[in-house]
Structures are given as C-alpha cells and as structure tokens.
Amino acid sequence: MKSRAIPSPKLLIKDHKKADKQGNYPTRLVVPANNFTSAFPRMGYLGIKKILDDNKVNYTSRTIIQASDLKEKIETMGITNNNSTIVSIDAEAYYPSIKFKLVRKAVRYFSRHLTDDNKEIIEDCLEMIKFGMSSTLLTFIDKYYEYDGELLDPEEKGLTIGGYESAWLADLVGAYVLANTRKHFEHTSYDGLYRDDGFAIFEGKWNYNQIVQWRNEFQQSVNQLAEGDYLQFTCSLGLDETVNTIEPYEVEDKMVSIERSKTFPYLDMELYWSESQQLQFRVHLKPNQQLKYLNKGSTHTNACFKAIPSGVFNRLAKLTTVTEENKNKRLDELYPKHTTILTNAGLVTNKQIPTLTEEITKSNNRKKPTTTRLAKQKERDRKRTMHFCVGYSKAWKTPIHKVISKQKAKFNLPWIRVSMSYHRFNNLREIFQGDLTHKLNLDVESLDFQTRECNCRPGKGEKKCGYNNICRNSIIIYKVECNNTKKVYIGNTQQHFKTRMQQHFRDVRVLAKTGTKSDSYARHFAEQLQNFEDISNQLQRNTITCSVIWKGNPLSAVKTFGTPHCTLCARERIEILKLSRYKPHLLINSCNEIYGACRHKPKFHRYATAQGTDESPREMKGSNKQEKSPQRLSASV
Numbered sequence: 269m270k271s272r273a274i275p276s277p278k279l280l281i282k283d284h285k286k287a288d289k290q291g292n293y294p295t296r297l298v299v300p301a302n303n304f305t306s307a308f309p310r311m312g313y314l315g316i317k318k319i320l321d322d323n324k325v326n327y328t329s330r331t332i333i334q335a336s337d338l339k340e341k342i343e344t345m346g347i348t349n350n351n352s353t354i355v356s357i358d359a360e361a362y363y364p365s366i367k368f369k370l371v372r373k374a375v376r377y378f379s380r381h382l383t384d385d386n387k388e389i390i391e392d393c394l395e396m397i398k399f400g401m402s403s404t405l406l407t408f409i410d411k412y413y414e415y416d417g418e419l420l421d422p423e424e425k426g427l428t429i430g431g432y433e434s435a436w437l438a439d440l441v442g443a444y445v446l447a448n449t450r451k452h453f454e455h456t457s458y459d460g461l462y463r464d465d466g467f468a469i470f471e472g473k474w475n476y477n478q479i480v481q482w483r484n485e486f487q488q489s490v491n492q493l494a495e496g497d498y499l500q501f502t503c504s505l506g507l508d509e510t511v512n513t514i515e516p517y518e519v520e521d522k523m524v525s526i527e528r529s530k531t532f533p534y535l536d537m538e539l540y541w542s543e544s545q546q547l548q549f550r551v552h553l554k555p556n557q558q559l560k561y562l563n564k565g566s567t568h569t570n571a572c573f574k575a576i577p578s579g580v581f582n583r584l585a586k587l588t589t590v591t592e593e594n595k596n597k598r599l600d601e602l603y604p605k606h607t608t609i610l611t612n613a614g615l616v617t618n619k620q621i622p623t624l625t626e627e628i629t630k631s632n633n634r635k636k637p638t639t640t641r642l643a644k645q646k647e648r649d650r651k652r653t654m655h656f657c658v659g660y661s662k663a664w665k666t667p668i669h670k671v672i673s674k675q676k677a678k679f680n681l682p683w684i685r686v687s688m689s690y691h692r693f694n695n696l697r698e699i700f701q702g703d704l705t706h707k708l709n710l711d712v713e714s715l716d717f718q719t720r721e722c723n724c725r726p727g728k729g730e731k732k733c734g735y736n737n738i739c740r741n742s743i744i745i746y747k748v749e750c751n752n753t754k755k756v757y758i759g760n761t762q763q764h765f766k767t768r769m770q771q772h773f774r775d776v777r778v779l780a781k782t783g784t785k786s787d788s789y790a791r792h793f794a795e796q797l798q799n800f801e802d803i804s805n806q807l808q809r810n811t812i813t814c815s816v817i818w819k820g821n822p823l824s825a826v827k828t829f830g831t832p833h834c835t836l837c838a839r840e841r842i843e844i845l846k847l848s849r850y851k852p853h854l855l856i857n858s859c860n861e862i863y864g865a866c867r868h869k870p871k872f873h874r875y876a877t878a879q880g881t882d883e884s885p886r887e888m889k890g891s892n893k894q895e896k897s898p899q900r901l902s903a904s905v
C-alpha cells in the first residue's frame with residue numbers, strides 16, 4: 269500500500285477510430301484503480317492465481333497471449349478462403365460488464381477440483397477482491413465519488429479498467445465463458461480470446477443470417493451463465509471483396525456487422541487471403557495511427573536506442589506470413605511507414621534495415637532456451653549483484669559505469685558485482701510542478717511535526733532542559749556525545765527527540781541489569797555507567813551532550829517514510845558514513861546501522877499556515893485573527 273492518493277478518472281479519446289458526424293472521436297472513461305484499497309484485490313487475485321498455478325489448473329487454453337502466438341497456431345492449419353469463415357467476437361464494454369458475481373462463478377469453476385483447504389483460501393481471496401471492487405473511490409473536481417456507487421450491491425459492481433487484478437480476472441471470466449459454451453464451437457476450427465477481442469474460424473462458408481442466428485444462440489448461453497444480460501457480444505463477419513453476392517438479410521441485426529475489405533483486422537495484425545486463397549498475416553496500422561519512436565537526440569542510453577529498432581523489426585517479422593514473394597524483400601519495402609519513422613528519428617540508417625528472412629533468422633537465433641545450469645548461475649549472480657540506479661545524463665564525459673569500476677579498483681572492492689540501471693531526470697514540466705508545490709507549501713506546516721518549546725520538568729539540581737532545548741524537535745538526525753569519552757552516536761527519529769532518548773535510556777538500563785543485547789548506543793553507555801547502582805534518566809542525561817545535525821521538512825519527509833528512499837534514513841546513513849570516514853575512532857554506531865529497511869511510519873498531517881512573522885508579511889497582514897491562531901487548512905488528508 270504505497271499511496272493513499274485517490275485517483276481522478278481519465279477519458280481516453282480514440283482518435284484512431286472514425287469520428288462521428290460532428291467530428292468527435294469515440295471516447296472511453298477509464299477508472300484508474302490505484303487507490304489505497306487496491307492492495308486488497310491485488311493480494312486476492314495473486315492468491316487465486318498462485319493456487320490455480322500450483323495445482324496446474326489450465327485456465328488459458330482459449331486465451332490468446334500474443335498476436336504472434338495466434339499467427340503461429342493458425343498458419344499451419346491449412347485454412348483457405350474456400351473452406352472457412354473468419355469472425356471476430358467482441359465483448360461490449362468488457363471490463364465494466366464483468367460483475368463480481370460472474371468473477372466468483374469463474375473462480376469457483378476453475379477451482380472446483382481443488383482441496384477444501386485451497387477452496388477456503390480462495391473464498392477469502394474473493395472477499396478481498398470484492399472489498400476492493402466495492403470501495404473504488406475517485407476524485408473529480410474536488411469531490412469524491414464511489415465507482416458504480418449507484419449500485420448498492422457489491423455483487424453487481426464491475427471491474428475497473430487499469431486495476432492490477434482486472435486484466436487477469438477478465439481473462440479468467442473469458443476462459444470460463446468459452447469453456448462453458450463449447451457446444452457453439454463444434455463447427456469452428458479455431459477460437460480464442462484476447463481480453464475483450466474474440467476470434468473464431470468457422471468451418472465452411474457461413475453467411476450473415478447464419479452468423480446472426482449463431483450469435484443469438486451463443487448470447488443466450490452467455491446470459492444463462494452470467495445470470496443476466498449485462499455481458500453482450502458483438503460479431504463481425506469477414507467477407508472479402510471477391511464475394512459479390514451477399515445474401516439478403518433476413519433480419520438486420522445491429523450486433524452483427526460485416527467487414528468487407530481485402531483485409532480483416534484483428535489485434536495489431538491484419539488477415540488476408542493470398543492469391544491461392546491461403547490465410548496470411550501482416551502488421552496492421554489503424555487509420556490515423558501515428559507511430560512515434562524516441563528521437564536519437566533525447567537523453568537515453570545507447571542500449572535503449574538499440575532496443576527500439578530491433579524490437580520493431582522483430583515484431584514486424586514475427587507478424588508477417590513469409591511467402592516466396594516477400595521473403596527477400598527488405599522491411600522498408602513491406603512496411604515503409606514504420607521504417608521511415610525509425611530512420612527519421614535517427615535510430616537506424618537505411619543500410620541497417622534487414623530483409624524479412626534475415627530478421628526471422630536473427631530472431632530464431634535469439635530464442636535459444638537457457639539451460640537449467642545457466643539459469644541457476646544467473647540466479648546466483650543476480651543475488652550477488654549490486655544495482656546502481658542513477659539518473660542518466662548525456663553530459664557525462666566518462667560513462668558512469670566506468671567511473672564506478674575505477675572506484676571499485678581504487679578502493680579494492682572486488683566483491684562488488686556492478687549492474688547499472690538508469691532512471692531519468694525530472695523533465696521541465698515536473699520541475700515547474702515541483703517549484704509550484706514548493707511555493708504553495710511555503711507557509712504551510714504540519715501541526716503534528718512542529719518543533720515545540722521545551723516543556724521538561726527539571727530534575728534535582730538540573731537546569732531547565734536536560735536535552736539542550738531540543739527535546740521536542742521531531743524528524744531529525746541527532747548527535748549524542750558521551751561526556752566521558754567524547755565518542756559520538758548518530759541517530760534519527762520521527763518522534764520528539766525526548767521520546768526517542770527515553771527509549772535509549774531504557775535500553776541502557778535493561779542491558780545493564782539483564783544483559784539483554786540491543787543496539788550500539790546501549791552497549792556503549794551501559795559500559796560507561798556500569799559502576800552505578802541506579803542508572804536513572806537524570807544520570808544518563810548528565811553523561812551526554814545532544815544536538816541536532818539535520819532537521820527534515822515534515823511535509824516532504826513524511827511522504828518518503830516506509831519507502832526505500834526515505835530521506836530520514838538516507839540522511840542518517842550519510843552522517844554516519846561521514847563520521848566513520850574522518851573520525852572512525854569517535855563513532856559509537858556499528859556498521860550494520862547503515863543498512864536495513866526503513867521503520868518510519870507515514871502519518872496524515874494536520875496542516876496549519878505558519879504564524880505571521882516579519883519575514884512572511886503577505887496576505888496575513890490584513891487579518892490579525894489568522895496570525896494569532898494557526899488556520900486549519902484540512903483536518904484529515
């Protein structure tokens with residue numbers, strides 16, 4: 269659960285489709301499901317998937333994983349224009365139409381042969397999915413909405429587009445529908461489903477009226493299965509231009525359309541008949557589709573620039589049926605649009621474009637299966653590898669991996685196995701956005717992490733504050749110096765400094781009394797104070813001098829808590845490393861304190877605008893009321 273943010277809905281504009289009479293393109297509302305409850309359905313679906321996979325339940329026999337798999341399967345089946353009819357079977361508004369009750373039926377169907385224990389776990393997983401589906405929240409123009417909120421019954425809610433679990437669950441439901449409607453596919457030589465795009469090849473020549481009747485019967489079976497008519501399928505029948513006579517419609521059905529052109533589009537391929545009436549494939553470009561590839565001038569690694577053309581060529585070759593006629597043609601002859609854009613972007617030169625046969629040989633060679641021995645070795649290497657994730661810049665004179673290996677040699681660190689992984693730097697939009705957020709937050713502070721004045725009750729013979737007046741600072745890196753040895757302990761805390769120190773004091777006492785091991789702080793001070801009968805807080809306070817080395821901004825620091833890039837943890841490591849480098853003999857911390865997971869807990873803030881001071885006159889000047897009491901901006905989030 270990384271984020272508590274509530275996402276806003278997005279509208280996709282499908283500009284690759286035909287515009288309507290007013291010139292508007294079809295749209296689709298996307299409900300992003302990455303809100304803070306999305307962890308539940310994600311866990312739920314992963315649990316179900318693991319159980320099904322562990323028990324080798326085959327739920328993908330009708331699922332088309334990739335366009336190229338479909339092509340490979342069908343190409344060898346001897347399908348010709350004379351002996352078959354191509355039909356695509358599409359689900360309308362697929363994800364939103366898949367209601368929870370249908371998901372449950374599908375999951376129960378595929379787990380019907382499993383043990384009772386497994387079934388019980390699966391039921392729990394289903395509950396988690398149900399919880400997620402029934403509490404998808406959205407924000408739009410300052411208001412919160414519940415997805416499918418008008419449906420009070422969570423059983424009736426649909427899958428969200430973009431949810432982690434949606435794609436897999438939708439495929440599972442598709443497999444369930446196809447597995448339970450087999451009687452309708454007795455006369456097909458192939459049928460499969462990719463998400464909401466179904467595809468079937470019927471044996472023999474079918475006409476429009478027959479397909480209409482077939483669809484009606486199929487739909488009836490689906491309705492029975494789904495216990496309702498919310499999941500609707502449409503058909504599109506491929507009749508190529510050579511068929512001159514279309515039999516008269518008995519009834520025109522809006523659910524069945526006819527695709528009358530030389531080619532039949534499916535996924536990102538188009539299917540067409542060769543002169544000898546064989547079924548063949550090539551890559552399909554949707555009308556209005558704009559191809560865009562990275563420009564050579566942009567800031568990316570060379571590996572990245574190389575991967576793009578090789579990926580594009582590989583895909584073009586994989587999705588193209590090889591014939592006598594095209595096998596020696598270069599890919600720029602077969603797909604001028606793709607290759608022109610690649611050359612314009614500077615990613616390939618004209619000479620580098622392979623022929624179809626060359627590219628296929630290349631990709632076949634690439635596919636060498638790794639042996640188990642190799643895989644094991646790789647796995648072992650992976651465990652020892654150290655990943656360096658740095659921002660990539662073209663401005664470097666020496667590539668960063670060379671800098672690292674130089675340092676590795678210089679400091680004699682042969683055990684480091686370097687692996688590079690690059691991230692990009694912020695772009696201009698993000699820099700502006702960051703600047704804006706910074707300015708908006710200038711006067712805002714967190715009530716819960718504010719630095720407060722000392723409220724200590726001094727002990728006997730003590731000055732007012734035993735903590736050098738930093739007792740109620742929070743989100744800090746602090747330094748505790750031992751008055752006897754002048755050695756230094758560096759620590760961090762998100763709580764009030766005083767609270768953290770009291771934990772330290774307790775640890776010292778426990779170690780001195782019972783010998784229970786704890787951290788380096790307790791070890792050092794228990795040894796220092798071993799001759800005292802009563803190691804009281806006051807005694808310990810008098811043995812140390814504390815100060816703040818670094819103070820974090822609560823608003824930005826809290827956001828990183830619990831993540832691998834927690835600023836408080838990172839800052840502490842830097843300070844410990846600094847000291848261990850320059851004055852190692854003075855360091856109390858042990859080395860194992862510079863790694864380990866972050867244990868800071870993110871919290872919601874109660875925001876307040878800062879008290880008006882001379883440095884920030886601004887709008888505050890006019891109203892004295894606001895200056896006196898911090899104005900609450902928001903009580904919760």
Ligand SMILES: [Zn+2]
Pocket residue numbers: 722723724732733734735737738739740
């Ligand atoms: Zn104090």
Ligand SMILES: [Zn+2]
Pocket residue numbers: 829830834835836837838866867868
């Ligand atoms: Zn942390």
